[in-house]
Amino acid sequence: MSRRPIAISDSKNFYVSAERVFDTSLKNVPVIVLSNNDGCAVARSDEAKALGIKMGDPLHLIRDKVEAHGIRVFSSNYTLYADLSRRVVDTYADFTPSVDIYSIDESFLDFHGFKNREAHARAMRAAVLRRVGIPVRVGIASSKTLAKCANEIAKKNPIFDGVLDMMDEELARWLLPKVPVGDIWGIGRQTERKLRAIGIGTAAELRDMPLRQARKLGTVVLERTVLELQGEPCLSLEEVEPQRKGMAVTRSASAPMMDFDTLFQAITAHATRAAEKLRQHSLVAGTLTVIFHTNKHRPDRPQWSSARSTKLTPMSSDTFDLVEAARRCARAGWPKDEKPYGFSKAGVLLDDLLPLEDRPRTLFDAMRPKSAELMCALDMVNDRFGKKTMVLASEGMERSWALRADHRSPRYTTRISELPVIR
C-alpha cells in the first residue's frame, strides 16, 4: 500500500502569538485573548496556562488572577489574526503544492515527494517564524487523523521540538499507546465515555478495534476514525473547495436591544456583511432568514425568540435587496405586545446559494441594470477606505449594539492610521 504523507501545521496559541508579533513587551509574560464581546479567555500564552487560566474562563471570574499576576488582556483582533494567517498560508505555499486550510490557525499540507520530510518541515517552520513571527508545529502521517495525533504529541513533548514525522510505522506503534483516546481528532466526550466503558482508552486500542464494532458504537464516523488511525486516509486532502450551501452572520449585542430601530440597525449590518460575503464568492441567495432572541439566561425577563424567512426573488447578492428582505422578516417577527423585551442576539442566515452565473433569470432582472455596478462600487469603496466607510443609513452611526472590544490591539497591518510606530 502506498501511503501518501499528509502534514498538519498549526500555530501555537495563535491569537497570543499574533499579538506578540507587534507588541514585543508581551514576550515571556502571561497573555490572554478574549472571545467576542470580551466574554471569556479563548487563547492563553503558556505563562497564563501555568497560572491556571483555563480555556473558556469568563473574564469576570479571573479578574483577581489577572490583577495579581499582571496578566495582559486583549480583545480578539480578528482583522490582525486573519492577515497574519494569510501570510502564514502564503509561506506554506512555498513548501507544498497543496494547502488545505482547516481553520484560521491550522492547515493540512501535501508532503508527498519530499525525501527528508522532517528537515523539510523544520525548514518550513523556521521560514514561518522568520517571515511572519508565528511559531508553528507540524505533525506528519499518512492520514489526517494520524497527522493530528502526531501534531498533538509534538505539542505536548518538547523533545520533538515542534516537528513529528509519524510515517515511520515503528514510531507510530511506539507512540499511539501513549495517546489518550479523548485526544484523538473527532472523538467527543460522549464517544470517549462509550469507548472507555468497553476498555478502549488509547489511540492504539482504538486503532485495533474491529471495524464492525466501531460502526455499531459510533456510526460510520467512528469507523472512519479507526481506518484513519490504521493509516488509511478516509478524509482526503480537499483540493476543491466544497460548494457552500448556506451562510450565516450572527452576533451577540453588547447591550440588550430594546427597540425596533436598534435591532434593525444590527440586522442591517449583518445583512450587509452577508451580502458582501456572497459577492466575494460570486454567489446569489434564494432564501433569507432573520433570527433574534432575548437572553435565555435571564428567565426573570420577558422572553421572545423569532425566526422568519422570506424568498429572494430574483435570487440576489445585492445589499439593498437583502436589507429590504431582512426588514420584512424582522417586522414580521417583532413582538406584537408591549413587553420590554431586551434582544441579546440577532442574525441573518442565507440559504439556496447558487453561483451567480447559474441563477435563474426572471422577468424583473432587467429592471435594475445598475445593481451590479453599484455593489461593485460599494465593495471597492469599503475595500479601499476601510470596512464600513459606506453603509446603508439604516445601519445607524452609533452602532450601540456593536460588540464590546475594550482591549483590542491596533489593526497593525490593515489600517494606515493604526500602523505600528517606530520612534
Add this chain to the structure above:
Amino acid sequence: MPLHPIDQPVIAEGQPMRFVRMTVSAGFPSPAADDLEDEIDPIAWVVRRPASTFWWRVEGDCLWDVGIRDGDLIAVDRDGKRRLGRAVLAVIDGEVTAKILRRRNDRYYLAPANSAEDFPDVELTPDSEIWGVLAGVVRRYELE
C-alpha cells in the same frame, strides 16, 4: 457625433442585454492597443516579499542617518538578510528600536541610526532579536 442614452432595456433572444458605457471612436483601431501595459506600482517594487513585509510609521529622527524623516512610512521585511550597514528594527529590552548593523574589531554591533543622538552601541549576541530589515520608504508632501 451625438450619443443618445437608451431608456428601455434591450432584450435579445429573451435575455436582457447590458451595455458598457463608453465612447468609441469609429475610425482606425488605435495603433497603441498592442502595446498596453499595466500601470507601474512602486509599492510592489518596494515590497518584494509580501508575506514577510510589514509597514511601520516613523515618529521623530530615529532613522535620520539613512534619510528617513518624521512621518515617513517604512516597509520592513522580517526575512531580509542581516548585512553590515543595513538599517534594521531590533528588539532591545522588549522595545523595538531602529539601528544600523556595524562591525568593529571583529565584533558586531547595533549602532543608532541617528548619530546626533547619544545612544551607546549595543553588542549583537546570538540572543539579539532583529525584527526585520528596512526594505523601503514612502513619503508624501502636503498638497493643500
